[in-house]
Amino acid sequence: MIDPQSLAARFPRNFTFGVATAAFQIEGAARADGRKASIWDAFCNMPGRVHNRDNGDVACDHYNRLDEDLDLIKELGVEAYRFSIAWPRIVPDGTGPINEAGLDFYDRLVDGCKARGIKTFATLYHWDLPLALMGDGGWTSRSTAIAFQRYARTVMARLGDRLDSVATLNEPWCIIWLSHLYGIHAPGEKNMEAALHALHHLNLAHGLAVEAIRSEAPHVPVGLVLNAASVIPETQSSADKAAAERAHEFHNGAFFDPVFKGEYPEHFLAALGPRMPVIEDGDLAIINAKLDWWGLNYYTPMRVADDAEKPGDFPWTKAAPPVSEVKTDIGWEVFPGGLSHVIEDLYRRYELPPCYITENGACYNMEVVDGAVDDTPRLAYYADHLSVVADLIGKNYPIKGYFAWSLMDNFEWAEGYRMRFGLVHVDYATQKRTVKKSGLWYAELASARDQPTVRPAVSAS
Numbered sequence: 285m286i287d288p289q290s291l292a293a294r295f296p297r298n299f300t301f302g303v304a305t306a307a308f309q310i311e312g313a314a315r316a317d318g319r320k321a322s323i324w325d326a327f328c329n330m331p332g333r334v335h336n337r338d339n340g341d342v343a344c345d346h347y348n349r350l351d352e353d354l355d356l357i358k359e360l361g362v363e364a365y366r367f368s369i370a371w372p373r374i375v376p377d378g379t380g381p382i383n384e385a386g387l388d389f390y391d392r393l394v395d396g397c398k399a400r401g402i403k404t405f406a407t408l409y410h411w412d413l414p415l416a417l418m419g420d421g422g423w424t425s426r427s428t429a430i431a432f433q434r435y436a437r438t439v440m441a442r443l444g445d446r447l448d449s450v451a452t453l454n455e456p457w458c459i460i461w462l463s464h465l466y467g468i469h470a471p472g473e474k475n476m477e478a479a480l481h482a483l484h485h486l487n488l489a490h491g492l493a494v495e496a497i498r499s500e501a502p503h504v505p506v507g508l509v510l511n512a513a514s515v516i517p518e519t520q521s522s523a524d525k526a527a528a529e530r531a532h533e534f535h536n537g538a539f540f541d542p543v544f545k546g547e548y549p550e551h552f553l554a555a556l557g558p559r560m561p562v563i564e565d566g567d568l569a570i571i572n573a574k575l576d577w578w579g580l581n582y583y584t585p586m587r588v589a590d591d592a593e594k595p596g597d598f599p600w601t602k603a604a605p606p607v608s609e610v611k612t613d614i615g616w617e618v619f620p621g622g623l624s625h626v627i628e629d630l631y632r633r634y635e636l637p638p639c640y641i642t643e644n645g646a647c648y649n650m651e652v653v654d655g656a657v658d659d660t661p662r663l664a665y666y667a668d669h670l671s672v673v674a675d676l677i678g679k680n681y682p683i684k685g686y687f688a689w690s691l692m693d694n695f696e697w698a699e700g701y702r703m704r705f706g707l708v709h710v711d712y713a714t715q716k717r718t719v720k721k722s723g724l725w726y727a728e729l730a731s732a733r734d735q736p737t738v739r740p741a742v743s744a745s
């Protein structure tokens with residue numbers, strides 16, 4: 285087992301260690317205080333979508349256990365908390381009336397963090413689109429981008445004075461390809477036209493939200509969280525290498541190119557551009573707004589090979605087998621090298637601002653035995669990936685912080701509650717929280733570091 289003290293010593297003093305969650309996965313209280321349904325509430329109610337037909341009605345009951353959970357974060361000794369804000373609590377119909385009671389909850393959350401000395405990293409959208417917006421087509425409709433901008437402005441007007449950081453979106457890849465092309469996540473669409481429309485409108489929503497954030501709260505650093513694929517070709521054949529380039533354009537470039545270069549990728553556009561919605565004058569400039577930071581969520585690599593038959597649509601690749609035999613309980617290959625690969629690749633391709641690892645973690649479903657959870661493989665996963673982060677910092681990549689996914693076990697989307705990612709175990713019958721072995725280890729790591737020194741204010745005279 286890697287000693288947390290010596291691992292901690294490899295990070296700079298101002299490096300941020302945090303934990304992450306998302307509203308729909310932990311809050312519950314789905315009908316409380318004016319919240320209305322999101323697309324995930326509807327998706328959970330449809331048979332065959334979510335394992336066991338689990339839903340977010342109660343989840344970790346975090347909405348009602350806010351103080352207890354913030355105490356837990358404090359006990360873990362981390363410096364920062366990454367959480368998401370539920371759009372359907374703030375603007376329950378997506379457009380129209382603002383629900384003050386929803387804002388009050390996040391007021392208490394932010395104040396509760398401040399009172400405990402925990403930095404607040406808010407994400408405005410972690411997949412819980414107000415269901416009412418589906419009446420206009422959800423993300424496939426341009427009007428949803430406009431609605432998102434107003435929601436972003438509303439949140440920042442209320443909370444902006446106390447946020448340490450804000451992200452517009454969590455994982456556009458999941459919102460677009462997983463939800464509108466592969467049909468695995470809400471709204472469960474399997475349609476390239478829908479996905480391409482959602483793609484441009486989501487990118488636009490990001491840019492419009494950046495504008496709104498900057499006008500309401502110019503001092504809050506704004507970023508975007510991407511689960512960039514660490515694309516690794518199966519072989520070094522020219523066909524597989526070309527396939528990996530196409531996969532990059534499709535899985536990463538469709539988001540990174542407009543945001544960081546102000547254009548859609550060349551081959552992607554040649555193949556799919558005619559099926560995209562109208563890109564209005566000025567859209568790409570809005571999307572291309574300079575960001576203060578970006579977030580990487582990394583779990584596992586994406587291994588690809590050329591599909592010589594070129595079936596269906598771009599990018600004409602097929603999945604290649606894992607290289608490592610080690611897999612987590614959700615079946616994802618454990619390969620820490622994928623983390624350095626994707627960071628090095630993206631900084632080579634784009635002019636990127638500083639980075640936070642906004643999610644990294646592992647699914648292991650160990651239960652409580654005699655009051656403890658021995659999840660040694662999760663601990664090893666964290667140690668190995670954090671060691672890669674330390675190596676990258678050593679090579680001067682500007683990585684400013686790391687958030688473990690997740691603070692506690694929670695609703696794992698289409699997998700329901702059966703897949704556990706927490707540093708803290710949740711017994712869903714009693715809502716009892718038990719810090720796992722990995723959580724105790726992470727707490728030691730986070731507290732082992734010297735607290736950052738506060739620089740004296742420099743006077744202008």
Ligand code: FCB
Nearest residue numbers: 306454455689696697705
């Ligand atoms: C990411 C999501 C997060 C969680 C982890 C396991 O894709 O952002 O909500 O489900 O995967």
